[in-house]
Amino acid sequence: MKSVVTTTNLQKSYKNKLALNDFTIDVPAGAVVALVGPNGAGKTTLLDIIAGLLSPTSGEVQLFEKANPGSLEALQRISFVAQNSPLNKTTSVIDAMRVTKLLNVTFDWEYAQGRLLRLQIPLKRRIGKLSGGQQAQVALTLAIARRPDLLLLDEPLSSLDSLARQQFLSELMTSVATTNMSVIFSSHSISELEKVCDHLILIVDGEVKLCDSMESIIESHRMIACAPGELDYHQDIEIIERKLGTRFATHLIRAKNLLSLSGLESKPSNLENIVLAYLRRGQEVEALRASAEL
Numbered sequence: 001m002k003s004v005v006t007t008t009n010l011q012k013s014y015k016n017k018l019a020l021n022d023f024t025i026d027v028p029a030g031a032v033v034a035l036v037g038p039n040g041a042g043k044t045t046l047l048d049i050i051a052g053l054l055s056p057t058s059g060e061v062q063l064f065e066k067a068n069p070g071s072l073e074a075l076q077r078i079s080f081v082a083q084n085s086p087l088n089k090t091t092s093v094i095d096a097m098r099v100t101k102l103l104n105v106t107f108d109w110e111y112a113q114g115r116l117l118r119l120q121i122p123l124k125r126r127i128g129k130l131s132g133g134q135q136a137q138v139a140l141t142l143a144i145a146r147r148p149d150l151l152l153l154d155e156p157l158s159s160l161d162s163l164a165r166q167q168f169l170s171e172l173m174t175s176v177a178t179t180n181m182s183v184i185f186s187s188h189s190i191s192e193l194e195k196v197c198d199h200l201i202l203i204v205d206g207e208v209k210l211c212d213s214m215e216s217i218i219e220s221h222r223m224i225a226c227a228p229g230e231l232d233y234h235q236d237i238e239i240i241e242r243k244l245g246t247r248f249a250t251h252l253i254r255a256k257n258l259l260s261l262s263g264l265e266s267k268p269s270n271l272e273n274i275v276l277a278y279l280r281r282g283q284e285v286e287a288l289r290a291s292a293e294l
Contacts, residue, residue: 002029003065004150004182005050010059012045019045021206023059027184027199029149032176034193035186036275037203038282043186044083046203047152050184051080064149076104079143080152087139089128093121096142104146112145115171119164133160140168144175153185157192169196190272202275204282214271220258221274222266224251237261241277252277 003026010023020042027033035043048054049061052070067073087096093116101107116123121134130138140156157165173196175181184201187193193200200217202210210217221240224231228249231237238254252269255261 003027004029004031004063005184006060006062006065008060010049010061011057012042012049012054013057018206020049020056023206023208025201025208025211027182027201029182030176030180031182031199032173032197033182033184033199033201034190034197035184035201035203036188036190036193037186038279041203042206043203044154047080047082047154047184047186050150051078051152053080076106077149078152079146079148079150081139081143081154081156083154083158087127087135090126092124092126093130093138094123096127096138097123097145100142100146106147108145108147112141115141115145119167133164136160137164137168144172147179148181151181151183151185153183155187156185157187157189165192172196190275194271200271200275202278204278209278209282210274217274218268218271220256221252221254221269222261223269224253224261224264224266225249226251226264240274241281 005025005027007023007025010020011018012020023042023046035046037043045054049056050063050069052074061069063069063071063074064077067077091099097109097112100112101109113123116138119134119137121130121137127135127138136156136158137160140153143151143153157168160168169192172183176183194214197214199213200210201208212220225245225248227247228242228244231239231251231253236256238256239251240254241252243250252274253266
């Protein structure tokens with residue numbers, strides 16, 4: 001299967017802080033990827049590097065199996081909507097459409113105009129006079145109308161109300177189905193991501209904790225209740241989280257091989273519980289680091 005983004009040992013540092021550390025991922029073409037992690041985990045840094053807005057400190061990034069970030073081919077094939085929907089506030093919506101069309105030969109004018117009219121966004125109004133949600137919809141519409149091979153979205157749903165979020169996700173899935181466009185977008189709403197995404201990248205403290213299909217992630221993680229310490233030396237099991245009870249401990253584990261679970265009574269978990277367990281573990285590690293520095 002072809003890849004749209006491949007990173008190898010990617011690092012990005014700011015002064016003494018590593019924003020991304022030994023970051024290696026492979027995103028298959030046609031995937032809709034959820035980029036998840038706590039604030040400051042490195043999500044925006046990763047998207048900025050893929051978009052060509054930042055250069056990595058070390059490591060490699062390859063787009064579409066042959067292009068470098070920021071190259072002419074990459075710029076022509078990628079659309080990026082950054083946080084806060086950055087648009088020229090003094091121009092009108094229709095002028096923003098005209099400029100985008102002049103700069104992009106693949107711009108789909110009929111799609112952009114039709115979507116904005118359906119959303120009842122006045123095309124002649126200045127962007128700065130629109131509500132925050134409307135501005136976000138304009139930015140999203142222009143990005144999709146470029147008909148990119150890869151769409152990068154940094155918190156695209158944050159300024160939309162519930163109905164607008166549903167409309168956007170529905171429109172996004174239609175675009176993916178009809179164009180085979182790949183999508184990477186960051187969001188804190190795991191329940192919404194689960195409805196539309198087929199892949200997940202989980203970042204904690206600048207490091208990749210999960211990068212796989214949703215199906216594979218859910219399949220490889222199980223809940224096991226047993227005596228505390230019973231799983232500690234099991235070579236094919238990684239304990240992600242342990243909750244102690246009066247007699248038994250409940251474990252969320254990641255199995256390298258499901259056959260290794262034979263003889264153990266296990267139950268499936270769901271994506272939200274899996275992600276939250278990794279985030280809690282990341283907080284514990286960060287607290288230990290902070291205490292060690294005191």
